[in-house]
Amino acid sequence: MKKTLLLFSLVLLLALTVLAGPKYIFLFIGDGMALPQINAAQLFLSSSFEDAVVPKLSMLKFPVQGMTTTYSSNSFITDSASAGTAIATGKKTNDGVVSMDPTLTEAYPTVAQFAKSKGMKVGIISSVSLDHATPAVFYAHQKSRNDYYEIGLQAVTSNFDLFGGGTFNRPDNRGKDRDLFEIAVENGFTLIRTQAEFEALNSVDGKVIITNEVTPSSGAMVYDIDRKNEFSLADITAKAIELLKNDSGFFIMVESGKIDWACHANDAAASVGDTIAFDRAIAEAIKFYNEHPEDTLIVVTGDHETGGLTLGFAGTKYVANVPAIGTQKMSYEAFDALLSSQKSEGKLNSFEDLLSLVEDNFGLVATGRPQGIPLDDAELARLQEAFGYYMSGSVPKDSRTYTLYGGYNPVSVTLTHILNEKAGLGWTTYSHTGVPVATFAMGVGQELFAGFYDNTDIGKNLFKLLN
Numbered sequence: 001m002k003k004t005l006l007l008f009s010l011v012l013l014l015a016l017t018v019l020a021g022p023k024y025i026f027l028f029i030g031d032g033m034a035l036p037q038i039n040a041a042q043l044f045l046s047s048s049f050e051d052a053v054v055p056k057l058s059m060l061k062f063p064v065q066g067m068t069t070t071y072s073s074n075s076f077i078t079d080s081a082s083a084g085t086a087i088a089t090g091k092k093t094n095d096g097v098v099s100m101d102p103t104l105t106e107a108y109p110t111v112a113q114f115a116k117s118k119g120m121k122v123g124i125i126s127s128v129s130l131d132h133a134t135p136a137v138f139y140a141h142q143k144s145r146n147d148y149y150e151i152g153l154q155a156v157t158s159n160f161d162l163f164g165g166g167t168f169n170r171p172d173n174r175g176k177d178r179d180l181f182e183i184a185v186e187n188g189f190t191l192i193r194t195q196a197e198f199e200a201l202n203s204v205d206g207k208v209i210i211t212n213e214v215t216p217s218s219g220a221m222v223y224d225i226d227r228k229n230e231f232s233l234a235d236i237t238a239k240a241i242e243l244l245k246n247d248s249g250f251f252i253m254v255e256s257g258k259i260d261w262a263c264h265a266n267d268a269a270a271s272v273g274d275t276i277a278f279d280r281a282i283a284e285a286i287k288f289y290n291e292h293p294e295d296t297l298i299v300v301t302g303d304h305e306t307g308g309l310t311l312g313f314a315g316t317k318y319v320a321n322v323p324a325i326g327t328q329k330m331s332y333e334a335f336d337a338l339l340s341s342q343k344s345e346g347k348l349n350s351f352e353d354l355l356s357l358v359e360d361n362f363g364l365v366a367t368g369r370p371q372g373i374p375l376d377d378a379e380l381a382r383l384q385e386a387f388g389y390y391m392s393g394s395v396p397k398d399s400r401t402y403t404l405y406g407g408y409n410p411v412s413v414t415l416t417h418i419l420n421e422k423a424g425l426g427w428t429t430y431s432h433t434g435v436p437v438a439t440f441a442m443g444v445g446q447e448l449f450a451g452f453y454d455n456t457d458i459g460k461n462l463f464k465l466l467n
């Protein structure tokens with residue numbers, strides 16, 4: 001009798017433990033996304049003070065919020081590899097290291113690998129290249145995030161079910177090694193490499209790698225404000241859900257990698273555009289959650305803040321008008337490309353030529369123009385200096401020009417600075433900062449993500465829920 005009771009209790013305990021964890025887990029990582037980036041997107045979409053209280057982003061409607069510290073083993077200001085490692089493994093490491101310990105001898109097991117070992121399907125999605133630090137920490141173990149080929153090799157030889165978003169940064173290691181896509185096929189991956197193939201894809205037999213047809217720089221998808229008809233982060237997220245849904249569950253990680261890149265370049269419009277695109281991907285997971293509320297967990301976090309973005313600038317004091325950045329029609333990256341093509345076609349010769357491009361693409365105008373945001377004399381002087389460097393093809397290397405341009409195209413970064421300042425947005429750096437990030441959770445196990453905790457706790461909690 002006693003034995004039966006004991007056995008019964010054990011079975012019950014086991015059943016409860018099994019029931020406790022979510023079957024479907026979504027982990028969303030906004031690279032470089034902390035409260036300032038989220039707040040800028042929220043304010044961009046708000047029409048008044050009162051309206052700004054109403055959540056415009058899906059992530060702001062989550063029932064549970066946390067504040068998450070991001071320091072790495074060797075720095076208060078983390079990089080994406082160490083921050084990603086903390087989230088993916090529950091353990092700290094040094095900057096630049098991909099899911100290994102600081103002595104570079106031990107490979108840390110990741111939550112994605114653990115989910116796979118439990119029979120779940122695993123999908124890794126990123127708007128930047130699939131071998132970039134944040135996606136890499138879930139499937140690779142490497143001493144350096146810069147070993148792109150070795151990282152990519154671990155992707156194409158992995159047992160994960162789906163990789164999607166950007167492409168590989170160095171698919172053949174600059175001609176030195178075998179093509180990763182060839183190796184992927186040998187290892188059972190189906191390749192989807194065009195928009196037409198993407199649209200026709202409804203099911204897949206085995207593993208799949210889905211790369212966007214448009215990846216102009218470093219294997220990344222374009223900024224959402226520059227995107228034409230190619231798939232978005234929300235589209236690839238919806239596709240992953242469709243392909244990976246099964247009775248054994250799934251673990252899907254979605255990274256928005258260019259919120260970070262936009263903030264490194266101090267471009268608020270590109271950052272806000274990608275934050276909103278990221279939020280639309282989150283909305284796809286919420287749709288799935290609403291169909292499977294008893295089985296699903298969605299966690300949204302950032303790996304660190306980038307740029308030292310804030311609401312409030314010395315030049316505008318208490319005035320802020322974030323929607324003003326909407327006059328910017330393309331990212332700094334696309335504007336760099338436009339300047340370069342205009343210059344090589346001989347259409348960019350004078351400051352007047354530049355001002356007409358600026359009017360069309362940033363809505364900033366020299367005094368006397370009827371429409372647009374007027375540039376004052378000081379701003380025109382800044383722009384003129386930057387234009388001089390751009391046309392001469394060289395920027396003097398000193399601390400003053402670094403503070404002004406951070407190594408970016410002097411014209412584009414001067415324009416985003418001027419426009420952002422007019423909106424009341426300030427930047428302090430071209431690097432990351434050490435402020436905590438916001439974490440949001442919805443679904444089974446959500447309560448674990450409330451409060452003030454470290455980024456390693458996200459990994460630890462996910463391991464706990466998968467167990």
Ligand SMILES: [Zn+2]
Binds near residue numbers: 031079081
């Ligand atoms: Zn990062």
